[in-house]
Amino acid sequence: MSKTSRIAVGILGASGYTGAELVRLLARHPDVDLRVLTADRQAGKPMAEVFPHLAMLALPLLTKIDDVDWTNSGLDIVFCALPHGTTQEVVARILTASAGAPRRLRIIDLSADFRLHDVATYAQWYGHEHRAPDLQKEAVYGLTEFMREEIRRARLVACPGCYPTTSLLPLVPLLRARQIDPDDIIIDAKSGVSGAGREAKQGSLYAEVGEGIHAYGVASHRHGPEIEQELSRAAGGAVVVNFTPHLMPMNRGILASIYVRLINGATADDLRATLTRAYADEPFVQVVPAGVSPATRHVRGSNHCLIGVFPDRVKGRAIVLSTLDNLVKGASGQAIQNMNLMCQLPEARSLEQLPLFP
Amino acid sequence: MSKTSRIAVGILGASGYTGAELVRLLARHPDVDLRVLTADRQAGKPMAEVFPHLAMLALPLLTKIDDVDWTNSGLDIVFCALPHGTTQEVVARILTASAGAPRRLRIIDLSADFRLHDVATYAQWYGHEHRAPDLQKEAVYGLTEFMREEIRRARLVACPGCYPTTSLLPLVPLLRARQIDPDDIIIDAKSGVSGAGREAKQGSLYAEVGEGIHAYGVASHRHGPEIEQELSRAAGGAVVVNFTPHLMPMNRGILASIYVRLINGATADDLRATLTRAYADEPFVQVVPAGVSPATRHVRGSNHCLIGVFPDRVKGRAIVLSTLDNLVKGASGQAIQNMNLMCQLPEARSLEQLPLFP
């Protein structure tokens, strides 16, 4: 494909980990031309200075969002990897006439700003009224495996959070199949530190995180209502779950250990069968064999999600284990998967990279 | 106290991590005289060669168990830090006439061999009939906080496993208070690697454990029935729990995230009040304030157990977090606490060390 016929891509917020991960994966995408990289506080610098591991790439200089020439940049797709809160205003500006962006421009957002559809829920969990409620309604929740048709047509895709992706991939098919009790779901989730972003925060320091673990955001993490929104959709009724995240001394990876109650006579084997069927043709979701425990290190750096199912010793219960790389399938990889869909490309393009172990 | 009036102590299996930890803690115990250290495969070596961090101590050479002069060593207390399975035969030999050990000799066992009281349960989980069933019956389960009287008089104390200690300390008072449903307990436990011992196993290699996490022994870990035995005692009826251990990329520390259903109108605050009351006078169990999440790094190297309670967003449920250092309160520290009890010494002696952070 000639460079001019490639998809012109911009990344807003390229100096964070998900931004760098988008660059890592898109740089090898044969159909993509990376034209714009923004990072307000690092504007003017080469990406190589901010992320030396990408120094071997020829990339545009980092620029400020306000300096992007929306009219002439010819962008087809913009990935938005900005902090929660500021995203909605930026996206609103770009998608309305004001910024002068081409009408064909479509946005794939990695922030939390457009994930929740209910304005009241949003206001409750994020502490302010949504500043672009129309776009909030328009946005498509970008859980690729369940929203392909909507994503293909969307102008604004809200990519799911890393914890929700890890939790929803196993739970949605099981709820749809009415094999688990929607009122008795416990998600004990464990994440690497990169999920907290690159901002300098005391809680993310090596000395605060290394050689130890702890739960955080107990019963108060914002991914809780996001998970519930999608589980409610799958169950056809309001679902409230226990969601307890823990911070792990590792860079990448999420593992959700999910404890469920079986209904309608289902067994752990039935659950595994349901999931195997649901993901039989999926390139990036695999159900591991009985007895195998999926590990974060088996998906590191890849776009894969592994799911395992175990019978519990407690009668009528099962254990579902789900793991993925929070920066890939949990963020940038899934975003690119969505881009491929939106641009009528093979869904797995540039995402074929195998996991890195050890 | 003069050296001759000190408690004469031997450690069988001093070349493992719990053995070394016993030495670390006992070396500063003013009432203890460390006389015998065994390690069959390292016999003849100084401890400094096997554990260079203990090189600053004057210690007896490592010897073989068979070379211990039971008759003349004058031992009062023997800590047994041998592998599961071999322990029962060694203990039986020592405690019966055959070995010639003094009758006053008492044993504090850190293995799993004497923890299960039911011979059938033992046989089922350990794959063979118990080889010292009389001692199995005699052994006192050494969960210090709940068994003080029995421990004081015991000839053979079976110290609890690290996972059971972490789980039982919060759960026993709650079951006794009938504030949680004994039929709906989920224990998602996370442990550092030292719990797997010092034996060279592929699964414990740095490259297999670092930078990643996974569940193991799902619904099949031997600490499950041990936890259930003691919870059943507390609940006054058979309890079966979900117990799912996970391996963490850290050396020390256990965190149990326990998900419970409230009964009899109890709230999370009631649970915290019950635990605060139960442990008000305990030197080593602390209930942290509401909103605080106990972290393994806050107990590292110490004999403390921290417990936190959170209300769940799911109505009628609560989250209990419990953490300790698997090698101290989860093994060698608790063993020494029991020794202090057995020898009428202040229970906290030589265990005052504060946690090491970071």
Added chain:
Amino acid sequence: MSKTSRIAVGILGASGYTGAELVRLLARHPDVDLRVLTADRQAGKPMAEVFPHLAMLALPLLTKIDDVDWTNSGLDIVFCALPHGTTQEVVARILTASAGAPRRLRIIDLSADFRLHDVATYAQWYGHEHRAPDLQKEAVYGLTEFMREEIRRARLVACPGCYPTTSLLPLVPLLRARQIDPDDIIIDAKSGVSGAGREAKQGSLYAEVGEGIHAYGVASHRHGPEIEQELSRAAGGAVVVNFTPHLMPMNRGILASIYVRLINGATADDLRATLTRAYADEPFVQVVPAGVSPATRHVRGSNHCLIGVFPDRVKGRAIVLSTLDNLVKGASGQAIQNMNLMCQLPEARSLEQLPLFP
């Protein structure tokens, strides 16, 4: 390229880390057909069981070396990732008539068996006479950047060790340019644990390696004479160096901090200029800008080597920092680079993967 016209490849010793890394990289190689994977102790198992991170690949079952049908397998290239010592006998058997391997078969060895050309040096450092001295003479030292012509024609390539690759890439051009004193070279090297292999050894346990560092093999590591052999070749005279390896609590990566004395009026800038010139056209060796400190995390998972040069505060001295991923450029990646050369393919094929950070 149709499957039949692809290069037929076998990997001996596929159950170790370098074996798995060969599979990871070759699986995406468009010109390679992976036909044979051996692992004597795991024979009969699917690779997915031994390395679950590769479960998404369709691969031949693991087999024993003795069960390889050399006559009919049609192999073009065999990668040998066997332990030191056993390799030489296996290679000798394959390359002589006895095994019945096709005459076109060529071997790329990742062990240390054929790296040293001098039989006496080999015997001194490896404790026995070489068992295939003719092959030892024939073998080409596979430091790609300096041996392209020889590698293209070679029947047996001995890939350099990870430490030697890291050390030689910066030092060879500097010695050739006569800018550093060959008698005053100090190599303080630091490696991740995967370099020690997947064998269960106490010294590689997480609890022995995590949260700490130490030097090992001080003045006695076998990579010392290997480095000296090649430095002597570059300097045109016998070179002896200080080489001090250290074990780091990380999975992958090597950093060599090299302390050199400047001669012939050279400055640190001159050294950087020499290296920049030497590697101007190299796809995998980059000299970083002045003031930048190359980090192992900037090459993780990639085939890149980064080199930095700093002036020392001590007059007449300079500091050279060199880093690469020990399993890629330090082992399997370089081996594939050599295969590409031997098979007249573009040298970087299947090695384009960018570093994974964080």
Added chain:
Amino acid sequence: MSKTSRIAVGILGASGYTGAELVRLLARHPDVDLRVLTADRQAGKPMAEVFPHLAMLALPLLTKIDDVDWTNSGLDIVFCALPHGTTQEVVARILTASAGAPRRLRIIDLSADFRLHDVATYAQWYGHEHRAPDLQKEAVYGLTEFMREEIRRARLVACPGCYPTTSLLPLVPLLRARQIDPDDIIIDAKSGVSGAGREAKQGSLYAEVGEGIHAYGVASHRHGPEIEQELSRAAGGAVVVNFTPHLMPMNRGILASIYVRLINGATADDLRATLTRAYADEPFVQVVPAGVSPATRHVRGSNHCLIGVFPDRVKGRAIVLSTLDNLVKGASGQAIQNMNLMCQLPEARSLEQLPLFP
């Protein structure tokens, strides 16, 4: 000792890692009464909130420096764990009449402000004129093992940096004995992350430090001139050294790998003999046996420094390895050792804690 006759101690800057480490160690000191803890940004909070691992201690609330009642607090000793730069002004204020502190008050400073005696060197490396040059001259460099008499009498002790302590303990006796060339010393130093403090800095984030290593401050680290000042004193002439620090993915520990040239016919064994003699009666400095490589994990949490000596394969050279815990012997432990000296107490009091391994 009754509480009133104890040494009244204050810690300025108690919310950093060295502050917390002072509390950890002093809390078990039988002769110390911890009266004042300051932390300007955390004033009003209990220490338990800032450092939950110390929650089991009864401690004064954190206060602002400006709120300390110097006149009535009755402090005997003040530990200063403030950032470089601000320290000198605070100390000057306290030690002059202005603050109203008792005349007996003595200060043990852990910052770099009073370590360099030369005003020009200070200005060059710290970018500004010293603001208390008289105190700079008065301050005693608190390298305990070599400055006991001066420390006993000092009003202001400037505790050495962690890298200097690690480097000087092996090098000073060797230079004094004229067994190594003062013009050919290379110090390749490796430190855990806690040395960078608790301030939120991007470079100290887990994701920037974990699973990787790099050199930093190459030829420009401020501990270079500090090391040289003391080595020059030992050598009796100006010494310039190579000092290259590296950041390690671990919390605690420093290892200095020091490469020296032997003079006056000395051998590595002579070096070991010199060091063994020099430290024969020292409680906290040990020379390990020939062939043993000292590891950071063998001193973790303790006040010990371990030193090993190896002959180099390069003729006329030797390798000296020195390790300690940067927060203990490299900071707070040495500071307390100095306090014990200043207060005529046994030097090792409250520092007997054994290393924590694993």
